[in-house]
Amino acid sequence: MYEKVRTLLSFAGNIAKEKEPEKLIPMLADLAKNMLDVDRCSLFVYDEQSKKLYTIVAHGGVRIEVDADKGIVGESFRTGETLVVNDAYAHPKFNKEVDLSTGYRTRNILASPLIDSKGKVIGVFQAINKLKGEFKEEDVEFLTLLSVYASDSLEASMLYKKLREAYEETITRLSYAAEYKDPETYNHIIRIGLISSFIAERLGFDKDYCYNLKLAAPMHDIGKIGIPDSILLKKGKLEGEEWEIMKKHTIIGYEILKDSSSELLQMAARIALEHHEKYDGTGYPYGKRGEEISPEARITAIADIFDALTSERPYKPAWSVEETLKYMKSIAGSHIDPRIFNVLLENIDEILKIKEKYRD
Known part of the structure; x- marks a missing residue:
């Protein structure tokens, strides 16, 4: 008991401080594993x-997917009840297929439903293979308590995910609205963000920067x-004054977006x-050069050029990848950042997978 109290106290401080559901849920799984003295825990959604x-969490590292009406975990999900199974293979609901597919041998199981604030079962918290003896009432009480915390965290995470998806779609559709009169496709907008984010990741930028760039890059022509x-x-x-007016879209876009408190x-x-600034300072609107141009703008310019040239449009056929890379190599150091272009070049196979997945 002394060891369990120490374990609980060692986790309690970090759990109390953690505000991000994605980090809190694995911590709860680790706590359950230690306090219940089991081989592994899994959290099903x-x-x-x-x-x-x-x-979404599974000790052992193997992602498991099962029909919601199968197995002990399915029975707990369906009934909304905590189940104690001390002889798995003797239980009529036990799904042997999971053991067969993973090579694992399940002896006993404790499964507790995850219930949201509306009383709806959204998943199951499962502990497998008590290291000594069988599951007892105190184990049931402890996993039930942790399941309440896990349910709250999971519900918050799912809500955050839905809000984030809606936000991302709104940003993307607004970006497309700016291009609506141009012959650009919705998937072109998606690809610009994904390719830019991929390049930024390969350049060593952090997760938040890459996420913001994925959504910000498509707004370049807003x-x-x-x-x-x-x-x-x-x-x-475009002639003379017409071209000067067109170039002002860069300043107009900046004026629309600049006063937001959002980093994105x-x-x-x-x-x-x-x-539209160029690496050698011959671009517009201000003739910035080299690293005077923000890295996100340099990355986006390269992603946009590559995707635009390799895509078919009403006014032009698609260039081959070879033709495109040859052209971009010829302007590296003058028009575009040569270091960033080299990252695109070195990772061309992965970038082509993005184009294929989101093709027009």
Whole structure:
């Protein structure tokens, strides 16, 4: 008992301080494993589309996916009851398929449902293979208590995920709205963000930077909403004053986005302003050069050029990857950042997978 109290106290401080559900849930699984003295714990979540339960945390490292009406975990999910099974293979509901697929041997199971604030079962917290003896009443009480914490964290995480997905889709659709009169596709907008984020990751930028860039890069041309249709939709080359007006889309985009307190929109503002600047200082609107141009704008420019040239449009056929890379190599150091271009070049196979997955 003394060891269990020490274990509980050692986890309690970190659990109390942790605010992120994605980090808290694995901590609860580790605590359950130690306090229940079991070989492993798994936390299953229900997916309404597939009608399956899948692990978001699983000691042993193997992701498990089962039908929601199968096995002990399925029975706990279906009934909303905590189940104690001290001889797994003797239980009629035990699903032997999981052991067969993983090579693991299950002896006993304790499964507790995860119930949200509306009384809906959203998953199951499962402990497997008590190291000594069988599961007792005190084990049931402890896992039931942890399941309440896990349910709250999971519900918060799912809500956050839904809000984040809605936010991402709103940003992406607003980016597409800015391009609506141009012959660009919705998937082009998606690809610009993903390719830019991928390159940033390979350059060593942190997770938050890469996430923001994924959403900010597609907004590079948002300032075009302020350009008259007579210029924006003109067929053929823009002349004199027309071209000067078109170039102002960079400043218009910056003015739209610059005053936000959001780091994402501040990044988007810099990209909108600088994505037509050139590495040698011959771009617009301010003739910035080299590292005077923000890295996010330099990355976005390269992603945009590559995707635009390798994509078919009403006014041009798609260039081959070889032609595109040859051209981009010829402008590396003058138009585009040569170091960032080299990252694209070195990872071209992965970038082509993005293009294939989100093809027009």
